[in-house]
């Protein structure tokens with residue numbers, strides 16, 4: 001009887017920690033909950049030791065504040081046990097790098113900003129091993145996503161269109177563009193392995209979004225089966241029409257009893273060329289978060305619910321990944337009919 005999965009992952013985790021610029025003598029904290037993958041914990045621990053860092057595994061009690069199952073949804077609400085524990089937060093603030101192996105991560109928990117403000121780098125990992133390895137980031141990806149952030153920063157309007165009928169105009173003023181690149185190398189940086197994307201946080205958008213067959217609804221991790229039309233007025237989804245997916249989305253908004261559920265949140269496009277659109281079909285829902293869909297090169301990714309730039313707290317977070325859209329930032333096309341364009 002043997003289990004070599006963690007040894008098999010050691011090289012990938014070591015490469016990831018090298019990309020995170022882990023230095024000899026730094027403190028790496030592997031943050032886990034009881035349901036975290038043991039092979040990932042061992043691989044992260046071994047990788048930190050391999051690079052000469054101090055390695056510490058911290059296991060906090062499970063339990064999420066979000067009113068939905070913790071099945072790698074992407075809502076990032078954090079763990080109640082960490083949110084309510086100054087000692088746990090102190091350990092994370094004192095770390096140089098946190099390898100976050102919890103099911104949901106802390107991306108939408110305000111406490112994460114406090115930890116980052118202490119200079120801690122955080123890399124969140126929860127997709128399946130093959131997904132991590134196939135989408136291992138490259139150092140040069142940072143310049144690619146930064147170019148997109150710079151473009152959004154100096155632009156006024158994002159326009160999204162598709163043959164299916166999408167026609168959405170998004171105001172970019174104060175949209176605070178940012179990127180994910182798949183490694184956390186700068187002090188105070190959070191990132192997610194794997195990911196390569198540009199996103200921003202607009203307030204005002206108007207028009208129509210049409211979900212086409214084969215687009216992906218997250219966190220449900222399901223493909224759209226029939227065209228669905230969403231009417232957007234000043235950043236709010238005011239009507240959803242179509243077949244089964246329209247019914248599902250309307251029910252989700254209704255059930256959430258959340259005043260921000262119908263409001264658009266982050267928006268952007270993927271640059272991850274190794275992404276696989278069919279990963280969503282090939283894994284169980286508890287095995288992946290769906291970063292192949294979210295960061296897929298040439299997608300249009302948009303979301304609903306929590307919006308930290310506008311101080312909107314919400315657990316009703318949908319990420320919707322679409323193909324075959326054209327995304328223009330002022331006069332520059334960054335995605336042409338679903339194909340990534342890099343200048």
Ligand SMILES: [Fe+2]
Pocket residue numbers: 074266303317318319
């Ligand atoms: Fe999201």
